[in-house]
Amino acid sequence: MFEVSSEKLLLWIQNINTNEEDRDSLYQLIDLRGGISRSEINSFKIKPQKVVNMKVSLDSLSENWNEFIQIKKPIQYICNSCYWRDLNLEVNKYVLIPRVETEQITDIALNLISDSKKELIIADLGTGSGAIAISLALKNSLWTVLATDIEQNAINLANNNFKKYSNTNNLKLFCGRWWQPLKKYAGKINIAISNPPYIPLKVYENLPISVKNHEPQIALNGGDDGLLHIREIIEEAPKYLKKDGWLLLENHFDQAQKVKTLMMHYGFESIRIVKDLYGIGRFTIGRYK
Numbered sequence: 001m002f003e004v005s006s007e008k009l010l011l012w013i014q015n016i017n018t019n020e021e022d023r024d025s026l027y028q029l030i031d032l033r034g035g036i037s038r039s040e041i042n043s044f045k046i047k048p049q050k051v052v053n054m055k056v057s058l059d060s061l062s063e064n065w066n067e068f069i070q071i072k073k074p075i076q077y078i079c080n081s082c083y084w085r086d087l088n089l090e091v092n093k094y095v096l097i098p099r100v101e102t103e104q105i106t107d108i109a110l111n112l113i114s115d116s117k118k119e120l121i122i123a124d125l126g127t128g129s130g131a132i133a134i135s136l137a138l139k140n141s142l143w144t145v146l147a148t149d150i151e152q153n154a155i156n157l158a159n160n161n162f163k164k165y166s167n168t169n170n171l172k173l174f175c176g177r178w179w180q181p182l183k184k185y186a187g188k189i190n191i192a193i194s195n196p197p198y199i200p201l202k203v204y205e206n207l208p209i210s211v212k213n214h215e216p217q218i219a220l221n222g223g224d225d226g227l228l229h230i231r232e233i234i235e236e237a238p239k240y241l242k243k244d245g246w247l248l249l250e251n252h253f254d255q256a257q258k259v260k261t262l263m264m265h266y267g268f269e270s271i272r273i274v275k276d277l278y279g280i281g282r283f284t285i286g287r288y289k
């Protein structure tokens with residue numbers, strides 16, 4: 001632990017010349033790396049403390065901050081950690097930083113489940129850090145959650161993230177292409193969820209440096225029209241879903257209608273477009289009949 005007075009910490013923050021947007025990142029850094037939350041920092045303004053115990057020194061935080069400013073490395077990668085729903089997940093360069101809008105997909109899935117005493121098989125295709133799969137596996141040990149990813153390093157990380165929260169074995173991780181590792185579960189999956197790479201290539205090429213230079217291309221690039229992977233997932237879904245099983249997809253802001261059309265084409269019914277917190281048709285869900 002590194003001891004610093006609250007006065008010195010507040011002064012250090014004050015001396016960092018930054019805009020409002022980056023200020024949130026600064027507080028995130030102090031929280032994730034230093035172990036001091038923003039609300040604690042605010043409380044020091046009213047009630048100063050002689051000694052604050054930080055996990056790292058202010059010099060070390062300054063080095064991290066320079067890395068963020070100079071090479072635009074996201075704070076979550078600098079700290080190898082991020083908050084998502086009620087989880088604190090490890091992240092590294094092999095996985096996407098799970099986004100706040102994706103948090104909703106867990107709630108959409110939970111709302112589809114009426115009987116919590118029923119055993120279910122749920123799949124998360126392209127699990128990355130494991131965010132979606134872990135949030136569901138922790139909700140109910142009667143549910144078997146199957147998570148796949150093409151990137152073995154993501155599978156290893158998701159496994160570590162799950163072990164941090166649970167010693168149950170209701171999360172099963174597989175390395176491979178979308179549904180392919182799940183052949184044994186063909187026709188048995190009740191709910192399949194995916195937040196696949198869906199950014200159209202041209203849009204991907206113009207993403208901010210913080211994303212393009214640091215987040216894995218394989219997690220974002222959805223090919224020419226962004227629908228390359230979504231198409232494959234929908235096309236294969238009928239083999240793997242149980243009759244009446246649900247497919248939940250996250251999509252780019254302008255893709256929902258196209259995803260809906262694809263789902264209709266492959267025999268889905270009860271198709272709905274669900275808006276995210278910003279009013280964007282971010283999720284498309286349908287039931288395989």
Ligand SMILES: C[S@@+](CC[C@H](N)C(=O)[O-])C[C@H]1O[C@@H](n2cnc3c(N)ncnc32)[C@H](O)[C@@H]1O
Pocket residue numbers: 095096097098099102125126127128129130131132148149150151154176177178195196197198218219220
């Ligand atoms: C947008 S990220 C989503 C990660 C995580 N589910 C989340 O919401 O934060 C897409 C994920 O799909 C994986 N992926 C890309 N192509 C894949 C493929 N052909 N088969 C399986 N997974 C793939 C990437 O490695 C990445 O982890």
